[in-house]
Amino acid sequence: xxxxxxxxxxxxxxxxxxxxxxxxxxxxxxxxxxxxxxxxxxxxxxxxxxxxxxxxxxxxxxxxxxxxxxxxxxxxxxxxxxxxxxxxxxxxx
Amino acid sequence: xxxxxxxxxxxxxxxxxxxxxxxxxxxxxxxxxxxxxxxxxxxxxxxxxxxxxxxxxxxxxxxxxxxxxxxxxxxxxxxxxxxxxxxxxxxxxxxxxxxxxxxxxxxxxxxxxxxxxxxxxxxxxxxxxxxxxxxxxxxxxxxxxxxxxxxxxxxxxxxxxxxxxxxxxxxxxxxxxxxxxxxxxxxxxxxxxxxxxxxxxxxxxxxxxxxxxxxxxxxxxxxxxxxxxxxxxxxxxxxxxxxxxxxxxxxxxxxxxxxxxxxxxxxxxxxxxxxxxxxxxxxxxxxxxxxxxxxxxxxxxxxxxxxxxxxxxxxxxxxxxxxxxxxxxxxxxxxxxxxxxxxxxxxxxxxxxxxxxxxxxxxxxxxxxxxxxxxxxxxxxxxxxxxxxxxxxxxxxxxxxxxxxxxxxxxxxxxxxxxxxxxxxxxxxxxxxxxxxxxxxxxxxxxxxxxxxxxxxxxxxxxxxxxxxxxxxxxxxxxxxxxxxxxxxx
Numbered sequence: 336x337x338x339x340x341x342x343x344x345x346x347x348x349x350x351x352x353x354x355x356x357x358x359x360x361x362x363x364x365x366x367x368x369x370x371x372x373x374x375x376x377x378x379x380x381x382x383x384x385x386x387x388x389x390x391x392x393x394x395x396x397x398x399x400x401x402x403x404x405x406x407x408x409x410x411x412x413x414x415x416x417x418x419x420x421x422x423x424x425x426x427x428x
Numbered sequence: 429x430x431x432x433x434x435x436x437x438x439x440x441x442x443x444x445x446x447x448x449x450x451x452x453x454x455x456x457x458x459x460x461x462x463x464x465x466x467x468x469x470x471x472x473x474x475x476x477x478x479x480x481x482x483x484x485x486x487x488x489x490x491x492x493x494x495x496x497x498x499x500x501x502x503x504x505x506x507x508x509x510x511x512x513x514x515x516x517x518x519x520x521x522x523x524x525x526x527x528x529x530x531x532x533x534x535x536x537x538x539x540x541x542x543x544x545x546x547x548x549x550x551x552x553x554x555x556x557x558x559x560x561x562x563x564x565x566x567x568x569x570x571x572x573x574x575x576x577x578x579x580x581x582x583x584x585x586x587x588x589x590x591x592x593x594x595x596x597x598x599x600x601x602x603x604x605x606x607x608x609x610x611x612x613x614x615x616x617x618x619x620x621x622x623x624x625x626x627x628x629x630x631x632x633x634x635x636x637x638x639x640x641x642x643x644x645x646x647x648x649x650x651x652x653x654x655x656x657x658x659x660x661x662x663x664x665x666x667x668x669x670x671x672x673x674x675x676x677x678x679x680x681x682x683x684x685x686x687x688x689x690x691x692x693x694x695x696x697x698x699x700x701x702x703x704x705x706x707x708x709x710x711x712x713x714x715x716x717x718x719x720x721x722x723x724x725x726x727x728x729x730x731x732x733x734x735x736x737x738x739x740x741x742x743x744x745x746x747x748x749x750x751x752x753x754x755x756x757x758x759x760x761x762x763x764x765x766x767x768x769x770x771x772x773x774x775x776x777x778x779x780x781x782x783x784x785x786x787x788x789x790x791x792x793x794x795x796x797x798x799x800x801x802x803x804x805x806x807x808x809x810x811x812x813x814x815x816x817x818x819x820x821x822x823x824x825x826x827x828x829x830x831x832x833x834x835x836x837x838x839x840x841x842x843x844x845x846x847x848x849x850x851x852x853x854x855x856x857x858x859x860x861x862x863x864x865x866x867x868x869x870x871x872x873x874x875x876x877x878x879x880x881x882x883x884x885x886x887x888x889x890x891x892x893x894x895x896x897x898x899x900x901x902x903x904x905x906x907x908x909x910x911x912x913x914x915x916x917x918x
């Protein structure tokens with residue numbers, strides 16, 4: 336994995352990395368992916384992917400209206416809140 | 429109060445009035461004050477909440493009401509479990525000041541059983557690590573040797589119990605994060621079957637793997653805590669709807685005739701000879717107690733590390749997308765964002781927040797997970813890993829056709845030195861080789877202390893891992909009790 340690939344993946348993950356981080360991560364990711372490549376040797380031609388382990392269908396609760404999180408509690412941990420909503424940097428002109 | 433060290437002893441003494449919950453709480457705080465500066469097991473000590481909880485238990489008894497199974501028992505909580513009004517950091521700068529507006533379901537269940545909470549324990553950042561060294565607030569230290577790791581990621585919970593700061597603690601286990609620190613600190617740690625315990629209110633790492641479970645100083649105490657936290661929750665759709673058996677009743681049950689499989693793949697290269705000797709001696713004692721021991725094969729074991737680091741990082745990259753500086757946690761705005769007014773200002777805030785908030789290991793895993801899910805790589809990495817995961821599960825299903833449980837080492841070595849494995853992430857990942865398969869297969873497993881192994885001339889704890897078929901926690905606990913009873917005392 337080279338630095339340009341790291342930049343691409345970092346952009347997908349919304350991470351801003353320093354040039355030093357990009358260099359280090361490129362080397363580390365290459366080593367980890369080289370190790371992971373050993374999975375290629377496993378014959379999985381007749382195997383279905385396992386997406387969950389219990390085999391049970393997810394249980395849904397009854398659709399009954401309950402008391403939810405109070406509005407002010409939901410906003411209490413926000414870095415910035417105003418007029419009952421979360422505030423973010425302006426992103427439309 | 430020397431006979432008041434275990435969960436069971438404390439609960440029975442509080443119920444009978446031999447001791448008050450407030451006395452237990454005050455003793456707990458005194459111990460934490462004395463040892464925590466050195467051990468760094470607790471990130472937050474919730475002094476007032478602990479005393480208020482204890483007073484409420486004592487008042488309840490004074491009113492003549494029945495007390496719960498954990499009456500007055502201090503139970504420490506890994507700092508990934510949300511606690512209403514008490515900060516929950518996940519040992520990350522990202523959540524350094526985060527105070528949740530609700531309790532995790534397991535916390536509600538503990539309180540309903542009259543347990544009291546002394547505080548929140550140290551961990552690897554977002555539970556990503558095997559040594560506690562990725563904590564943004566410095567690692568917890570192993571009380572058996574403070575230059576060594578207590579393991580991770582639930583290291584602080586393990587240390588709290590090992591050092592007697594709390595008789596029990598909750599941790600979470602995604603790839604070994606309860607069992608490995610239990611082994612390295614000489615405590616009992618149980619990872620329940622996937623679907624046994626609600627994760628509502630656990631900050632999510634890898635949702636197809638995460639399970640919450642107890643640490644305790646003895647097996648019966650761990651069984652009691654597990655019995656309280658297990659079972660249904662309408663807020664976690666993955667919890668399997670089945671009755672919670674009496675786990676304590678499993679302790680002390682005869683193991684005569686139980687068939688135990690010893691997987692040859694867990695005794696291969698990399699296993700420390702002193703650890704192997706302790707494990708083999710413990711298995712021989714189980715055989716002497718009447719268990720039937722036979723070799724089994726789990727041929728895909730060697731692929732567990734690669735499989736895990738694809739699946740767990742993929743899920744983590746998705747789960748950690750929520751930390752974007754908008755609804756909770758850290759926000760960093762750069763000048764570039766301030767002069768914005770365009771979409772780039774918002775994205776610059778996301779990027780700067782996540783770069784400042786996440787530590788090196790978390791970033792590494794987010795990037796790896798994002799990569800294996802990205803266009804052009806999904807089939808080669810993620811889908812492939814899901815298929816190998818099915819094979820790892822099939823290994824266990826076949827073995828459990830012949831045996832009732834599997835016994836093996838929890839960790840290939842005793843506690844390693846702080847700093848020993850931090851320079852190479854892959855070396856650290858490989859230390860999880862024995863705990864990952866049961867996680868990927870969703871099976872119940874525990875680590876229970878056996879004879880210490882001499883490491884650099886010093887006796888350090890060793891854990892035997894017991895793995896059973898889905899929802900056979902009772903088998904795991906019966907065996908763990910037998911191991912505990914047969915262990916030679918120093």
